[in-house]
Amino acid sequence: MTTKEKSYQSLPAEILWKEELDWLELYDQNPKPPGWRLSPATVVTFIIGTDEPLRMPKGKKLPSGTNATLRVTPKYVGNRSLIERCTVTLAGERGLMLVGEPGTAKSMLSELFAAAISGTSSFTIQGTAGVPEEAFRYGWNYSMLLGKGPVPEALVPSPVLSAMRQGAIVRVEEITRCMPEIQDMLISILSERVIAIPELEIMERALQGFSVIATANLRDRGVNEMSAALKRRFNFETVPPIADAALELDLVKRQTRNLLDRSGFDIPLDEEITQAIVTAFRDLRTGLSAEGWTVDKPSTVMSTAEAVSVSVSMALEKAFFPSKDIHSAFPGYLLGTVEKDEPADRGKLLAYWDGPVARRGKNDDPVWKKLHDLKDVLK
Ligand SMILES: Nc1ncnc2c1ncn2[C@@H]1O[C@H](COP(=O)(O)OP(=O)(O)OP(=O)(O)O)[C@@H](O)[C@H]1O
Ligand SMILES: [Mg+2]
Known part of the structure; x- marks a missing residue:
């Protein structure tokens, strides 16, 4: 990674994982679908990762500085068969629709698939109610249009058209936030794989490798309002x-560590607090603690992504305000997450404190005892 790349707050998956992707491309012996950078099996390996290092087949000429072995970093934590089905969908004629609760890594997956299959995740539409037709088809550079008329140079391709021209994947994030008639632009694109440009009297055809990954959040109004014709052109996962x-604890620790490293400060990660954060998030998400106690669930989602951000915030707070006790910030951050959709859910968090938190404290668990003593923060 270059110094300039390191200075960005976020990087696309193809840059972040460039070394792994280059290595896997060299390693891959399996047949690839037309237009794909990696074979389906290697795409799955890239996303799920490997326990043991892979060894480059003998006889491959490695660029200098490249290792003969690689342990592929696990990126998505979850079911391998889900990733296999998604990969198979992308090699076929239908688009892939990833749906789920907020923060379940739908966007992360769509980016990883695009990076692994097409080498770029940059053909992206961020769905909002204001997305215009031009975002799915094409627009015009009006000053050029006025001067020269409808010439090819005056055409401004949409991410969809650019992906079709390159035989790459286009990602439509939060597709259900786009107006239904705009979403429906994808119907003919997915069935005919062509965009007609009558002003230039041409038809732009998609190259092999073109496909669509859309994501939709089940908490948003909308998946049900998608037209039946569009739904039929997607495989839903x-x-x-x-x-x-x-596995969730592992992931939260790993991601907290990465984010803290990027902060530029040398900040330690408190294992016990991280464990408590993940436990509380899981209890409140599932309505059941590991001990078998029922928990009244708040209406909001308690996502892994938010557990990571609470854990990072707490580590930063301790680093920036060293005299403060690390536990003291926890109830406040948790309350912020719990009551974001429904302020009355503060009562459910108080009940959680009186129930599982108190019981764990009484069982002489020092972290939970300290947390229980901080109950007043919630009032
Ligand atoms: N199963 C998982 N494996 C790996 N990372 C995960 C997993 N679940 C959540 N995460 C973490 O959560 C972060 C947020 O995920 P992402 O933004 O992709 O979620 P999303 O499903 O698109 O959410 P939203 O519906 O709010 O757009 C990821 O970057 C990752 O750090
Ligand atoms: Mg998302």
Whole structure:
């Protein structure tokens, strides 16, 4: 990664994982669908990662400085067969629609698929109510149009048209936030793989490798309001929250570590507090604690993504205000997450404090005891 790249707050997956992707491209011996950078099996390996290092087949000429082995970083934590089905969909004629609760890594997955399959995740439409038709088809550079008339140079391609020209994946984030008639532009694009440009009297045809990944949030109004014709052109896959507590804890620790490293400060990660954050998020998300106690669930989603951000905020708070006790910030951050959709859910968090938090404290768990003592913060 160059110094300039390191200075950005976020990087596209193809830059972030460039070394792995280049290595895997060299390693890949399997047949690739037309227009794909990696074979389907290697796409899955890239996203799920490997426990053991892979070894480059003998006889491959490696660029200098490249290792003969690579342990592929696990990126998506979850079901391998979900990733396999998504990969198969993308090699076929239908688009891939990732739906799920907020913060379940739908956007992350769409970016990883685009980077692994097409080498770029930049053909993207961010769905909002204001997205115009031009975002799905094409627009014009009006000063050029006025001067020269409708010439090819005056045409401004949409991300969809650019992806079709390159045989790449286009991502439509939060598709259900776009107006239905705008969403429906994709119907003919997905069935005929062509955009007609009558002003230039041409038809632009998609190159092999073109496909669409859309994401939609189940909490947003909308998936049901998509037209039946558009729904039929997508394979729907639901991305669930992480089922396994240990895997979720691992992920939150890993991502907190990465984000803290990027902050430019040398900040330690408090394992016990991170564990408590993940436990509280899971209890409130699922309505059941690991001990089997029922928990009254708040109406908001308690996503893994938010658990990461609470854990990062707490570590930063401790680093910036060293005299403060690390536990003291936890109830406040948790309350912020719990009551964001429904302020009355503060009562449910208080009940959680009186129930599982108190019981764990009484069982001489020092972290939960300290947390219980901080109950007043919630009032
Ligand atoms: N199963 C998972 N595996 C890996 N990372 C995950 C997982 N679930 C959540 N995350 C983390 O959550 C972050 C947020 O995910 P992302 O923004 O992709 O979610 P989303 O489903 O698109 O949410 P939204 O519906 O709000 O757009 C990811 O970058 C990742 O850090
Ligand atoms: Mg998203």
